[in-house]
Amino acid sequence: MTHSPLILDRATKQFGGFTAVDTLSFEVPSGSIVGFLGPNGAGKSTSLRMALGIMTPDQGTVSLFGAPPQLETLRHVGFLPEERGLYKKMNARSTIAYFARLKGMTASQARSRADELLEATGLEEFARTKVTKLSKGMAQKVQILSTLAHKPNFLILDEPFSGLDPVNQQALEEIIREEHARGATILFSTHVMEHAERLCESIVMMAKGKKVFDGTLNQAFDALGRRARIGVETGFDLASALATTGFQAQAETSDADDGSTWWTIALPDGRSAQNALRAAIESGAPISGFQQEEARLRDVFIALAGADAPTGDGRIQTLEEVA
Amino acid sequence: MLRSIYLVARRDYLGYVTAWGFWLGLMITPILFGLGITLPSFAASQTPVRYFAVVDGNGAFERAVEIEMQRRATNTARGMIETTSILVGEGETRAALERFDAAIEAGDTPQAALGEASPQLAGVTIPDGNYALVPAPARDIDGLRPFLTGEQTVDTPHGPKPLFGALIFTGEEVEYWSESTSLSSITGIARRASNAMAREAVFSEENVDPGILERIEARRPSITEKLLREDITQSAEMTIADRAPQFVAVGLTFLLWTLIFSVVNYLLMGTIEERSNKIFDTLLTSVKLPHLLAGKLIAVLAVSLTLMSVWSLGGTAVTVAGFSAMSGEVRDVLGAGVAAALDPAMLFPALISFLLGYLMYGSVFLALGSLCDTIQEAQTLMTPLIILMMVPLFMVTIAMTDPESPIIGAMAWVPIFTPFLLILRMPADPPLWEVFGQLGLMTLTTLAILWVAARVYRAGAVHGAGVNDALGMLKRTVGLGRV
Numbered sequence: 001m002t003h004s005p006l007i008l009d010r011a012t013k014q015f016g017g018f019t020a021v022d023t024l025s026f027e028v029p030s031g032s033i034v035g036f037l038g039p040n041g042a043g044k045s046t047s048l049r050m051a052l053g054i055m056t057p058d059q060g061t062v063s064l065f066g067a068p069p070q071l072e073t074l075r076h077v078g079f080l081p082e083e084r085g086l087y088k089k090m091n092a093r094s095t096i097a098y099f100a101r102l103k104g105m106t107a108s109q110a111r112s113r114a115d116e117l118l119e120a121t122g123l124e125e126f127a128r129t130k131v132t133k134l135s136k137g138m139a140q141k142v143q144i145l146s147t148l149a150h151k152p153n154f155l156i157l158d159e160p161f162s163g164l165d166p167v168n169q170q171a172l173e174e175i176i177r178e179e180h181a182r183g184a185t186i187l188f189s190t191h192v193m194e195h196a197e198r199l200c201e202s203i204v205m206m207a208k209g210k211k212v213f214d215g216t217l218n219q220a221f222d223a224l225g226r227r228a229r230i231g232v233e234t235g236f237d238l239a240s241a242l243a244t245t246g247f248q249a250q251a252e253t254s255d256a257d258d259g260s261t262w263w264t265i266a267l268p269d270g271r272s273a274q275n276a277l278r279a280a281i282e283s284g285a286p287i288s289g290f291q292q293e294e295a296r297l298r299d300v301f302i303a304l305a306g307a308d309a310p311t312g313d314g315r316i317q318t319l320e321e322v323a
Numbered sequence: 324m325l326r327s328i329y330l331v332a333r334r335d336y337l338g339y340v341t342a343w344g345f346w347l348g349l350m351i352t353p354i355l356f357g358l359g360i361t362l363p364s365f366a367a368s369q370t371p372v373r374y375f376a377v378v379d380g381n382g383a384f385e386r387a388v389e390i391e392m393q394r395r396a397t398n399t400a401r402g403m404i405e406t407t408s409i410l411v412g413e414g415e416t417r418a419a420l421e422r423f424d425a426a427i428e429a430g431d432t433p434q435a436a437l438g439e440a441s442p443q444l445a446g447v448t449i450p451d452g453n454y455a456l457v458p459a460p461a462r463d464i465d466g467l468r469p470f471l472t473g474e475q476t477v478d479t480p481h482g483p484k485p486l487f488g489a490l491i492f493t494g495e496e497v498e499y500w501s502e503s504t505s506l507s508s509i510t511g512i513a514r515r516a517s518n519a520m521a522r523e524a525v526f527s528e529e530n531v532d533p534g535i536l537e538r539i540e541a542r543r544p545s546i547t548e549k550l551l552r553e554d555i556t557q558s559a560e561m562t563i564a565d566r567a568p569q570f571v572a573v574g575l576t577f578l579l580w581t582l583i584f585s586v587v588n589y590l591l592m593g594t595i596e597e598r599s600n601k602i603f604d605t606l607l608t609s610v611k612l613p614h615l616l617a618g619k620l621i622a623v624l625a626v627s628l629t630l631m632s633v634w635s636l637g638g639t640a641v642t643v644a645g646f647s648a649m650s651g652e653v654r655d656v657l658g659a660g661v662a663a664a665l666d667p668a669m670l671f672p673a674l675i676s677f678l679l680g681y682l683m684y685g686s687v688f689l690a691l692g693s694l695c696d697t698i699q700e701a702q703t704l705m706t707p708l709i710i711l712m713m714v715p716l717f718m719v720t721i722a723m724t725d726p727e728s729p730i731i732g733a734m735a736w737v738p739i740f741t742p743f744l745l746i747l748r749m750p751a752d753p754p755l756w757e758v759f760g761q762l763g764l765m766t767l768t769t770l771a772i773l774w775v776a777a778r779v780y781r782a783g784a785v786h787g788a789g790v791n792d793a794l795g796m797l798k799r800t801v802g803l804g805r806v
Contacts, residue, residue: 015786054607054785071327071611079608085601089338101330102609146605 003066005030005077005154005185006051010060013046020046022209023060028154028187033180035196036189037297038206039305044189045082047206048158051187052079065154075104078152082159082189084143088132092123092142095131096149103150110149117145121171137168144172148179155179157188161195173199193297203297207305220300228273230280231260231289238263241283247276260288327610331618332625339589339626348585349633373487374479375509376459376467384492387516387523392456395512396433400449407443412653413562454509455479457486464491464500471502564659568750569726571663575673576719576743578631583681583742584712586627587688590619591701594692594780603784612781620685627681669749675762679769680742684712686776693783700790715743722747735761738768 006028013021021043028034038044049055050062053069065073086095096114101107118124121141131139140163147155157176161169176199180186190196196203203220205213213220230249232238239249242265249263265276273292280287339345379385404423408416419441426436438445460477461467467489469475476483488501488509497513526533548561597603606615642657649657663669687708695701718740722731726747735744735753741761749758782788 049604049785052604052608054604071609074608077608079605081601081604083601083604085597085599085605087334087338087602088596088600089342090334098330098334099605099609102327102606143605 003063004028005065006156006187007063008047008051008060009063011047011050011057011062012059013043013050013055014058019209021050021057024206024209024211025060026204026211026214028185029202030185031180031183032202033176033186033188033200035200035203036187036206037191037193037196037203037301038189039191042206042305043209044206045158048079048156048187048189051156052077075150076153078103078147078150078155080144080147080155080157080160082162084140084163086131086139086143086146089130091128091130092118092134092138093127095142096146099146100149103152105150113149113151114145117149121145136163137165140164141168141171144175148175151182153184155184155186155188157186159190160188161190161192169195193301197297205301205304212304213300217297220297226267226273227293228265228267228276229262229289229291229293230265230277230285230287231262232280233286233288234259234261236261236286238280238283238285241285242276242279245279245283246271247279258288262289264293327614328618328621331606331610331615332621335593335619335622336625338593339622340629345626349630352581352585352630353634353637370453372455372479372481372484373453373507373509374455374457374477374484375488375490376457376470376477376486378459378462378467378489378491380492380494383520383524384490384497384516387520388456388490388512390519391512391516392454393433394515396449397427397436400433400437403437403444403447403449404441407441408653410443410648410653412651454487454512459489460486464489464498467491467500471500562656564656567656567659568663568666568669569723571660571669572726572747572750573719573723575664575669576715576722576746579673579677579680579746580712580715580719580743582627582631582677583684585630586623587681587685589623589626590685591688591692591705592698593619593623594689595695595698595701598693598783599696607785612784613777616686616689616777616780619689620682623685624681663750669746672749672758672762673746676742676745676765679765683739683742683765683769683772686773690776690779690783693780694788694790694793696789704790704793711739715740718744719747727751732757736764738765741765 004027008027009025010023011021011025012019012023024043024047036044036048046055050057051064051069052074053062053064062069064070065076067073087098090098093111093114096117097107097110100110100113105113115124115127118127123138123141123145126134126138131142134142144160147157155176160172160176164172173195176186176188186199188195188199197217200217202216203213204211205220229252230238239251242249246268248266250266252262252264265273267273267276273290277287277290377385377388401420401423404419405416407419411419423436423440426439427433431439434449437447437449457477457479459467460470460475467486470477470486471489473485476485487503488499488507490509490513491498491500497517499507499510499513501507501509522536523533525531526535550561550565597606610618646654664673691701691704691708695704714734718731718734721728722744725731731744731748732753734740735748735757742765745758745761745765779788779793782792
């Protein structure tokens with residue numbers, strides 16, 4: 001398949017008078033892992049449902065492997081919905097095999113693939129156990145295996161880590177890496193930035209139905225700008241001292257308890273935090289502390305998604321926190 | 324496309340038939356059917372005999388009561404002989420009844436007459452009925468009171484028992500005494516006995532022969548139903564076989580109603596499960612929504628056909644097993660029933676009605692299920708439907724006595740009732756244009772309902788619309804939204 005697995009072009013979806021997704025455009029390159037980020041209610045799930053043809057956009061287009069979403073192309077897609085669910089009275093093996101067959105596998109292929117996946121994930125002894133008797137974590141694993149069973153070229157995972165304990169989150173990260181290594185393209189939505197940082201090559205960020213960023217992780221960090229923090233004795237004007245060196249310094253609002261003031265230094269392209277520290281020393285500043293700020297996706301997210309940005313624990317930040 | 328439909332249908336079908344509820348329904352329906360037939364007579368046989376006594380000054384009223392009790396036993400015995408017709412046929416039954424009447428005429432007791440008239444019933448005791456007369460243990464209510472309250476007992480063929488009631492004839496009136504407040508047939512026995520006693524007294528006063536009523540009865544001309552047949556060489560006397568199409572139509576209507584409404588619940592529950600389990604999104608990336616709907620409808624149709632096949636095979640097996648014991652006449656009646664059911668004029672409308680009726684009601688239940696997260700929610704929508712579903716049953720009771728009733732004819736044009744009423748009307752040979760008109764209207768309505776149901780299903784499955792959304796939509800449709 002030579003076409004990009006997914007292209008959304010100015011896709012818009014409205015519900016009544018509410019615009020859930022507003023002229024969204026982005027592309028998922030073949031073989032990539034793309035994080036689809038945004039706070040709850042940003043329009044991620046609606047966008048993914050449009051990508052899969054479950055909903056049709058009111059305006060704009062969706063292209064899945066070069067064509068509008070249809071069953072033939074969807075056979076190459078594995079989808080894990082945000083709201084998980086399985087037939088409770090089916091057993092684990094039958095469930096995986098059923099969804100694999102719906103995607104085009106023969107009965108014998110589907111059954112042997114189900115056995116293979118259950119064995120690989122240590123669930124073989126639960127193969128004949130009904131879903132209703134499985135623990136929540138096991139049932140989620142079965143659903144993930146159902147998504148992977150037909151060896152899809154393109155995996156769309158909607159909040160795949162939600163509801164999983166840390167051990168299973170780690171296991172799922174491994175599965176995603178293995179699928180990527182197998183050659184699958186992966187698009188997954190999340191509002192937990194750490195997963196995206198660890199797994200993604202590029203990200204698409206949404207807030208209030210609109211795209212606010214689309215690019216690689218490095219581009220995202222660059223968009224935020226790299227910074228360093230330098231503490232000097234209160235009363236010393238670091239901004240003036242560095243004015244001729246090409247660094248811009250801004251004093252933080254509150255003074256530290258030890259009688260020093262912290263200044264944030266924006267690092268221009270090609271200049272490092274060490275360059276800024278050297279310039280401060282050379283300007284005669286009475287330095288009391290130094291921090292090299294490591295850019296985090298969460299900061300990028302807060303900067304781009306604003307008040308809708310979630311905290312690391314998934315909670316929506318208050319305006320004061322964002323400020 | 325076909326593969327997707329097959330896979331959805333197969334999964335749903337296996338899900339239904341492997342559930343214990345399916346097996347319970349499969350077994351319990353014929354059991355309930357059998358119980359429905361046998362329970363009334365079983366209950367009657369299990370009712371304890373209630374003993375009563377008559378206190379009478381000159382014995383005339385007591386004699387009248389005895390004669391009435393004998394008349395009741397005679398009628399019970401005749402009823403028993405009539406039930407043997409399924410085994411020996413109508414001709415032999417008529418002959419047995421004639422033999423029984425002759426024996427009674429000759430002075431035999433009903434029990435002895437029964438043994439003489441019917442070899443099948445020789446040795447079978449006529450049930451006492453619910454009431455039996457015993458000699459009065461006292462002559463007034465004060466003396467009878469301890470027997471009526473159970474403090475004392477009277478001797479009966481079944482041992483010492485308390486009195487259930489007592490009739491005291493004062494010369495002016497008959498008093499019925501009992502501890503029980505429930506309605507009792509003893510008053511009916513007393514009424515008939517006092518009528519006979521009064522009639523005899525008046526006839527005597529007027530010098531009228533008391534046997535005059537029997538002679539009137541004997542001279543009354545019998546009534547025979549004749550049927551205008553195309554083949555005039557056949558006997559014109561109407562038989563049960565002639566009425567077979569009517570019985571078959573009623574039976575098929577009941578079968579259709581039972582089948583549709585015993586399986587459409589599967590659709591409702593299955594869809595509620597999928598909605599509450601959030602499976603729709605996963606399914607809809609693998610199957611088109613119309614294919615999903617089709618698969619589900621086919622699965623439940625297959626469940627229905629499975630039930631029908633098993634019950635039919637069971638019924639056939641029972642019939643074959645009992646075939647040798649049946650008389651030629653009974654076989655004729657059965658043959659006429661099968662022929663009526665297989666008559667293309669009955670079979671094709673029945674099959675089309677079943678299919679369209681199932682699709683019509685099944686798609687409605689499917690759509691309702693897609694709007695509900697819980698069974699409680701579904702129940703709020705089900706109530707009006709259940710009331711609507713009862714209408715055809717009321718129509719069946721009318722059609723049993725008068726299949727040509729104008730109300731049946733008119734209601735058959737209402738498409739949601741057509742599947743049932745069209746079959747009921749077929750024995751009355753409705754005009755062909757009416758049959759095709761009703762089938763056509765039913766087809767169009769089914770298509771319209773399927774279209775609406777698919778839209779509602781999409782709203783529920785894809786957009787998560789709920790019961791309140793559906794009610795809001797309904798209100799807007801009828802214009803209440805602006806109020």
